[in-house]
Amino acid sequence: NAGVTQTPKFRVLKTGQSMTLLCAQDMNHEYMYWYRQDPGMGLRLIHYSVGEGTTAKGEVPDGYNVSRLKKQNFLLGLESAAPSQTSVYFCASRNYEQYFGPGTRLTVT
Amino acid sequence: RKEVEQDPGPFNVPEGATVAFNCTYSNSASQSFFWYRQDCRKEPKLLMSVYSSGNEDGRFTAQLNRASQYISLLIRDSKLSDSATYLCVVKVGNQFYFGTGTSLTVIP
Numbered sequence A: 001n002a003g004v005t006q007t008p009k010f011r012v013l014k015t016g017q018s019m020t021l022l023c024a025q026d027m028n029h030e031y032m033y034w035y036r037q038d039p040g041m042g043l044r045l046i047h048y049s050v051g052e053g054t055t056a057k058g059e060v061p062d063g064y065n066v067s068r069l070k071k072q073n074f075l076l077g078l079e080s081a082a083p084s085q086t087s088v089y090f091c092a093s094r095n096y097e098q099y100f101g102p103g104t105r106l107t108v109t
Numbered sequence B: 001r002k003e004v005e006q007d008p009g010p011f012n013v014p015e016g017a018t019v020a021f022n023c024t025y026s027n028s029a030s031q032s033f034f035w036y037r038q039d040c041r042k043e044p045k046l047l048m049s050v051y052s053s054g055n056e057d058g059r060f061t062a063q064l065n066r067a068s069q070y071i072s073l074l075i076r077d078s079k080l081s082d083s084a085t086y087l088c089v090v091k092v093g094n095q096f097y098f099g100t101g102t103s104l105t106v107i108p
Helices: none
Strands: A004-007 A010-013 A019-025 A031-038 A042-049 A065-067 A073-078 A087-094 A098-100 A104-108 B004-006 B011-014 B019-025 B032-038 B045-050 B055-057 B060-065 B070-075 B084-092 B095-098 B102-107
Touching: A004 A087, A019 A031, A019 A087, A019 A104, A031 A073, A042 A065, A042 A073, A042 B095, A073 A087, A098 B045, B004 B084, B011 B019, B019 B084, B019 B102, B032 B060, B032 B070, B045 B055, B045 B060, B070 B084
Parallel strands: A010 A104, B011 B102
Antiparallel strands: A004 A019, A019 A073, A031 A042, A031 A087, A065 A073, A087 A098, A087 A104, B004 B019, B019 B070, B032 B045, B032 B084, B055 B060, B060 B070, B084 B095, B084 B102
């Protein structure tokens, strides 16, 4: 039982490049979330999903897209990366309490 | 106004001390409340949920005051391993709002 996993763990992008972050959970949770964490800001919600095939915007959705084609996977896409998207990205899933993945450290130069 | 506010600290306490963290939230529609712990460069991990009647888990006690929109966490008999950042989390609808965290260092 791996819980919540995220790939990749680290990534460096150049401005304008695109990438997809993958989150996978094996706990059969309905709800999944993508957050970013920046120094002094706490975790902020980017997008979330309440079930397979659904997505919704969170607090800071601009510049990101998401998809939930399978219940166990939640993908976060950056179409054209910007330096302001340099951050640590955490995925979480839940029925009641949230369980987090180990994070992806993304640097955009 | 931020949804959740915490004193960032840092709190530096000796082993064995009792330390309390406070948190306030702004949305009266908040439904559920949690304390998470985050170690440096790691993911947040659930410490405990916070119930209206207050609840205890070993050395940790959480309290909720809905009238004042206030949550607290008390750690008794602090251990070196308690050193971490403690995050106050509030659920509104399907969304969770995090405080910026309170840093605790327990000193030998």
